[in-house]
Amino acid sequence: MNDSRKYIIGAVFLLVALIYLAQLFSLQVIDSDYKSLSEANIIKPVEELPYRGTIYDRKGRLIVYNKPVYDLMIVTKEVLKSNLDTLRFCQAVGMTKQGFIDRIQAIRKEHGYSQNKPSVFIKSMSAEDFAKIQDHLVDYPGFFISPRTVRSYPYSVMSNALGYIAEISKPKLERDTTGYYKQGDQIGISGMEAKYEPFLRGRRGVRFKTVNVRGIVKGDYRDGELDVLSEAGKNLVSTIDLDLQQYAESLMAGKIGSVVALEPATGEILAIVSAPTYDPNMLTGGEFSKNFNKLQRDSLVPLFNRPIMALYPPGSMFKMVQALVGLQEKVITPQTRHACIRSPIGCHGPHSNEDLRGAIVVSCNPYFYQTFRKIINQDKSPNTFVDSRIGLDMWAEYMHRFGIGVKLGVDMPGEKAGNVPLPAYYDRVYRGQWKFSNIYSLSIGQGELGVTPLQMANLAAIIGNKGHYYTPHLVKSIGENGDKLPEYKQRNETGVESHYFQTVIDAMEDVVLYGTGQYRAKIPGLDICGKTSTVQNPHGEDHSGFMAFAPKNNPQIAVAVYVENAGQGARSAAAIASLVVEKYMLGEIKRKNIEEYVYKGKFN
Template sequence: MFENRRYIIQAIFIGVGLVFLVKLFALQVADDTYHIKAERNIIHRIIEYPFRGLMYDRNDELIVYNEPIYDLMVVPRDVYIADTADFCNLFKITEEDFLARMQKARKYSSVKPSAFLQKISHEEFALIQDHLYKFNGFYANPRTIRKYSQPLLANEIGYTGEISPKELERDTTGYYKSGDYVGVTGLEKYYEEQLRGVRGVSRKVVNVNGIEKGSFKNGEYDTAAVPGKNLITTIDLKLQAYAEKLLAGKRGSVVAIEPSTGEVLVMASAPSYDPNLLTGREFGKNFKKIESDTTSPLFNRAIQAQYPPGSIFKTVQALIALDEGVISADEAIMVYNIHMGDHAPSGKYDVTRGIENSSNNYFYEVMRRTVNQGLSSSIFTDTHLGMEKWARAVEGFGFGSPLGIDIKGEAPGLVPDTEFYHKMYPKEKGSWAYSTIYSLSIGQGELLVTPLQVANLAATIANRGYYIKPHLVSGFKENGVVTPIEYEKHYTGKGDEYYPAIIEGMKLAVEKTAKRAVIKDIPIAGKTGTAENGVKNESLDHSVFMAFAPADDPKIAIAVYTENAGWGGGASASIASLIIEKYIRGEIKKTWWNREEYVLKKLYLKGLEGVEN
């Protein structure tokens, strides 16, 4: 009896085991329902792109912000489209384009997501989002693009673009991935590390219809994106807008600096372009159009154009000679109009009168004394030794090399030295003398400067002998806290006791030769000049003016270049005075003549009154 019970119990256990085996077989082999359900719940690893840092002007006005867009991502292995034509119609692409994009995605990875379509606007996405469920393997990834509050500062702000394969290869940090956007030019590039922020990652459970079912494991493995730092720029946006308005229809540039800080108030280059053109899906088409424009709007004349300085350089000649002790500020030197053509009469000149009248022959003598070192044993040997010392002194004023402003592409200019002339006259050393190079004394010859360097010179004189490196960003703002950037002073000479004589000469020069720059109740110290255009008998030379104001308590230093506009006391002096008055007063007061009309309508070309000096 007990033996029979044992067999019965064993039979029951065996029966139950068989039932479970049959059920497991049915679930795992015969019935694929659970298998299908598992496959249809896909985990998407989604990159959470951080908000790129914003840019503000010095008065907390927004310059650059972010606008939401979407990238259509694809995982090639998961793609299933019942009707390719329907897909192409929805996204407004051709079937050839579809195939090419799919091939590119497969080449990158069959299992990793990559961008199939980029920069879909918020409005466009609203029209297609309800149809995404029909296309397995595709999903939308939100991100942002740059937008600009005003069509200003295009070359200074720069633009962003998709990282190139070469840049990916050079990225030793491993931060960037294919499809990332990076700063390409301007502040966007220079401050890329601060602006970009830190990417985050989220993992979403998505069904076969592309509908999110929630976070994977309640977000246990997600990391939050960290926004980039905001830039506090030194730009006065309203003043920038005014400067660009005055330059409209011209070729030239304006650079204005706050002397006491080195902060760039205005950096305008003309012709320019609307920075909003280089954002969104029309980027490529717009870039080709801008790049092929014969007026070169991508060329930032403020830091990249190089010109002979002309008569503004006479201030540097005087300062170097005073530093070297070869003249004194009140020394009267008798000069005759025998060495150079001159509109100033023969007579006695000291530093102040020499700058006031811009006497070519006075500065011929000033540089000769500096370079020839007193004419001791050999004029040739002394010229070479003195020339080397002179060149190093000129470089001390920020010429001959980039000043280091915080955007790429700054041109160095050119300060010729002894080695330069040895190469120019290679037959034998000693084959050149002061008589070969004297055109340098009035800012002509081989000298080349940039508008930024000239504005920096004006700031140096305003500061009585030093400058702070010009810069476009004063600090970073993060979580409401501003971290300022510290900049050092650069001293240019041995003392400041002779600057009053230089400044007095500049004040008198404005009253005498740049009357269009005179502003009632705002004393201006300035100097006109001409930059030769190198194409004689075809067009006018370039109009140049540098200044600072108020002369005795400087708040703004400025350099203006107006190409093919003639003498400096016309176009450039007028533009500079308008910007100075706008900055100091906040408005332009009416005068007996309309300066704005004179500039905007290019009336300076109709009556080139005055003589260059």
């Protein structure tokens, strides 16, 4: 009986042992899930962030690069276990004890209190600050360094055009459909950084490390065969001429307004200035939030990208478009004369009964009043209200083909379309009962019209090109042996035949030689074509505007300048625009008196 019981108990133990062995065999050999879980306990994926693409000017000079910075990270659980000497630690990192306490509380508030989760304790330490504490970190368990890069700008120019990068916001992260971004990632927020984000950001990688039970890295997992290397972002070659950009910014120092210069044959932007500006290095590193708030509070709004966002009446520069549409619609010819009858619209200067060329040179308001009236009222309906509606619709379509009242498509976010009023607008204002006499202020570029400085530079390019343009853009090529985006290679036609442009071009040359531009826009040895605008401003002193291109035949540069509250277009804007042309075309400034006049900034 005892022997029988002994065999039964032995059999039970043997059976249990066999069951355990079978289960272990199944888990460790057959069941891949267990194997995965086991490996997960000893494998630590280490994310590898890519280097962001750099940006060069058209001559290959680096204008945006990556500078290394260091985030001091904290794992709260490890710090609490280590009995940290808080005072000694604070002295090492240059922090007060209260600052240490405040930062711990902020981490709890920002991320929720997770003792095992690494959080940023000090963000964007410089290489110098990191070097001061590098050898002491071993004494402070729970703290470690996470290296990364921030943008750096050696020339401190074109801040609004370049834009800036910052940590992705929660709303933007939730809207991300690519699945690329994670909390804490940097992303382009404005300017070229935002427009070319998919090219600049690169592709993140991951390295797998083996760690022991204490979390100490022992080496690469499987000799790195499963690692995915990060891929650096593509570099951009911009269209910007750095020398011209720096010079244009110096001319606009202490002023409010814009300068846009572009190459008519390609639409490549040579210089783009938004004034006042700021040093783009302000929006990098650990002082980002402080500096951003300071810029936001500035009453002169330096973060406002004026070349593509500010809207002004075009003023007399707009008379060029009216002339071209009038010629194309055959309601005038170059020989057409209109007497300068100063009613219902006023004028200036002693002149009368000019032809088209002369009317442009003296900027005769009544001439373009009559031209616009003929464009709008072509007797296409016996009802004057219907006739005006038909005419305005047709005229607005021309404006859109000239890139006015529509977004040009420049490679920066935030571009404004400006304003070209349509019949529906006047229907609301006048309850459907309006005609030419209600809208004639449009004839001289005033009234409800609103344009951006970029659109006026583009208009100068259109005239220089005799009827077409390429969409203005800031990037010449993307990546090694790359090219610009296809939308910037497409030729845009205005619908005005090229032979109609010659009279306007000749007149714009005369403006500089004999008209309002002769005093500050004339450049010896260079045939420059231009037009001044004194832009009415109901809020104070008039704005000064000027557009130009040069040389007259086969133009290499087109430019538009607006200077707010600076009075006549023949003063500050004409001087600045001509200096930009002189710098680009001749490589030096010989008219030192004009340069001194601009730098002094006393235009009245």
